[in-house]
Structure formats: structure tokens, C-alpha cells
Amino acid sequence: MDSIVTLKEITKTYRAQKAVDHVSFSINKGEVVAILGSNGAGKTTTVMMMLGLLAPTHGTVQLFNKDPRSKAVREKIGAMLQEVSVMDGLKVKELLQLFRSYYPNPLTVEELINLTGLEEADLKKRTEKLSGGQKRRLGFALALAGNPDLLFFDEPTVGMDITARGRFWDTIRTFAKAGKTIIFTTHYLQEADDSAERIILFNKGAVVMDGTPQEVKQKLSKKSVSFITDDEVPLKVYEQLPKVTHVYRKRERVYLNTDDTDAVIKALIKEDYNMSHIQIEQGRLEEAFEQLVAGREVL
Numbered sequence: 230m231d232s233i234v235t236l237k238e239i240t241k242t243y244r245a246q247k248a249v250d251h252v253s254f255s256i257n258k259g260e261v262v263a264i265l266g267s268n269g270a271g272k273t274t275t276v277m278m279m280l281g282l283l284a285p286t287h288g289t290v291q292l293f294n295k296d297p298r299s300k301a302v303r304e305k306i307g308a309m310l311q312e313v314s315v316m317d318g319l320k321v322k323e324l325l326q327l328f329r330s331y332y333p334n335p336l337t338v339e340e341l342i343n344l345t346g347l348e349e350a351d352l353k354k355r356t357e358k359l360s361g362g363q364k365r366r367l368g369f370a371l372a373l374a375g376n377p378d379l380l381f382f383d384e385p386t387v388g389m390d391i392t393a394r395g396r397f398w399d400t401i402r403t404f405a406k407a408g409k410t411i412i413f414t415t416h417y418l419q420e421a422d423d424s425a426e427r428i429i430l431f432n433k434g435a436v437v438m439d440g441t442p443q444e445v446k447q448k449l450s451k452k453s454v455s456f457i458t459d460d461e462v463p464l465k466v467y468e469q470l471p472k473v474t475h476v477y478r479k480r481e482r483v484y485l486n487t488d489d490t491d492a493v494i495k496a497l498i499k500e501d502y503n504m505s506h507i508q509i510e511q512g513r514l515e516e517a518f519e520q521l522v523a524g525r526e527v528l
């Protein structure tokens with residue numbers, strides 16, 4: 230397999246804090262990869278290091294087996310970062326032309342319009358006059374301008390309405406079919422599941438899972454028995470019940486994670502706890518994800 234992104238033991242430290250901590254992975258040509266994690270997990274810092282815009286404190290990053298800052302690499306990559314900041318004073322068309330001129334085989338302005346939802350009328354506008362949504366589309370067009378082999382998107386769908394989101398993912402699918410490699414960050418497990426074939430899950434600066442959406446969901450998924458109670462039974466007591474792997478409370482509801490919901494229900498009834506609204510869940514992914522990012526042990 231052709232590895233076109235290779236991170237070896239990268240760490241980024243800000244004063245005493247490790248924003249990214251010994252992260253290693255490679256990405257092969259043609260993969261669509263979601264870097265998933267909550268706020269502050271280290272996603273943006275990792276993307277910035279992959280792009281060569283931030284130097285790792287330790288470790289190495291290579292794109293196409295080269296330094297990400299080299300000209301040969303620059304010509305093959307495109308990126309849309311969280312804050313789309315573009316040069317003021319230029320018209321949209323002029324900026325697109327300028328970006329196109331940096332690359333050996335750029336897409337045409339017409340192709341960029343069709344792929345991103347920018348409108349003909351937007352081309353004549355000065356960039357500082359664009360709305361937030363139009364700026365996002367321009368950022369998307371600038372990322373695609375060079376017809377790059379490797380694309381990075383940091384939280385691409387933030388601030389996009391439903392139509393813009395749909396168009397964005399359609400275009401990503403088109404690029405993926407053409408064999409391009411795509412890396413995007415997201416907070417949302419659902420978005421990663423819908424759009425990526427591989428999820429690299431970050432938590433507190435480290436990679437805690439790396440696999441297909443199916444694999445990640447299987448690992449995260451936990452069955453649970455939950456109920457509402459106004460008893461003051463300490464959670465530790467429920468933890469002692471047979472087959473219970475983890476106990477937590479969310480508002481008035483107590484959750485008991487287990488692989489054997491029947492055994493747990495039998496034990497709860499035998500102990501005659503005060504319970505109402507008993508629910509059996511076969512692994513709520515978003516819930517497991519929330520627990521993981523809240524620092525609880527779910528793996």
C-alpha cells in the first residue's frame with residue numbers, strides 16, 4: 230500500500246501541556262479518514278502539523294515521503310482550515326485565479342463553481358463582502374483549486390446549512406471516487422460514520438482508536454440497563470452486581486453497562502431496588518462516545 234501520510238511519534242507541547250502526545254499513524258492513497266474527537270482533543274494541532282504549518286515538538290511528519298513544507302508536496306495538497314481568512318481587496322474570481330496559478334494542473338473556475346456551490350454572481354464580489362456561508366464555499370473552492378491528490382478539512386461543515394453540507398459531501402464522494410485521499414476532522418461520530426471509511430479517534434491528545442466505522446462502533450458500543458430512582462444507593466453498590474462492567478448516572482437515570490442485560494435485570498430485581506422506567510439499550514453509540522470524551526473508561 231502507498232502510505233502518503235506518515236506520522237511518527239509526534240508530540241506538540243505548549244508550555245506544560247501536551248496538545249498532541251506521541252501520535253503515530255499512516256494513511257494510504259485513496260483513504261477517506263475522519264479524525265474524530267471532542268473540543269481540545271488535539272485534532273487541529275495534528276492537522277496543522279500534517280500541513281507543515283506547525284512544527285512538532287518531537288517526532289516527524291511526512292507527506293508523499295517528503296517534508297510537508299516542500300514545494301513538491303505543496304503542489305499536491307489542498308486544505309480548508311477552520312477560519313477561512315482570505316486576502317481582502319481581491320475579487321473572488323481574482324483570488325481563485327491566483328490560487329490556480331500556484332498549481333501545475335488546476336481545476337477551471339467553472340469546475341470550482343460546480344463543485345462548491347459558489348455562484349457566478351459571487352465571482353465579482355470582493356472577498357471581504359462575502360457572507361459567512363459564501364466565505365466557507367470560497368474556502369472550499371480554494372482547497373480544490375489545484376486539483377490536489379490529498380485534501381485536508383478542519384471541521385468542514387461547521388457553519389454550513391443543510392444544502393451546503395449535502396453539496397460538500399457529494400463533492401467529497403466525487404473526489405474519493407477519483408482516488409483522492411481525504412482527511413477531515415469532526416466532533417460528530419455520526420458524521421464520521423456517514424462519510425469516512427476509517428476513523429482515527431483522538432482523546433486528550435492521543436489516538437485511542439483507529440479502525441473502520443464498524444470497528445469503532447463495535448468497540449464503543451456497550452449494552453446497558455438503566456432506570457430512574459430516587460434512592461440514594463451509592464453507584465459503587467450497583468458496581469458489585471454480577472456482570473456489571475461500569476455504572477454512571479445521567480440526571481435522574483442510573484446506567485449499568487454490561488454484556489448480559491438479562492443477568493443484570495435479574496440481579497436488580499432480586500435485590501429489590503427502587504426502580505422505575507427500566508430501559509434496556511443495545512449500545513448507544515453517542516452515549517458511549519460522550520462517556521469516552523468525558524474521560525470515563527468505556528473501552
Ligand SMILES: Nc1ncnc2c1ncn2[C@@H]1O[C@H](COP(=O)(O)OP(=O)(O)OP(=O)(O)O)[C@@H](O)[C@H]1O
Nearest residue numbers: 243247248266267268269270271272273274275416
Ligand atoms: N497556540 C496554542 N497555545 C497554547 N495551547 C494551545 C494552542 N493551540 C492549541 N492549544 C491547546 O492544545 C489542545 C488541543 O487543541 P486543538 O485545537 O488541537 O484541539 P481540537 O481537537 O482541534 O479542538 P476543537 O474541536 O475545539 O477545535 C487544547 O487544550 C488547546 O487549548
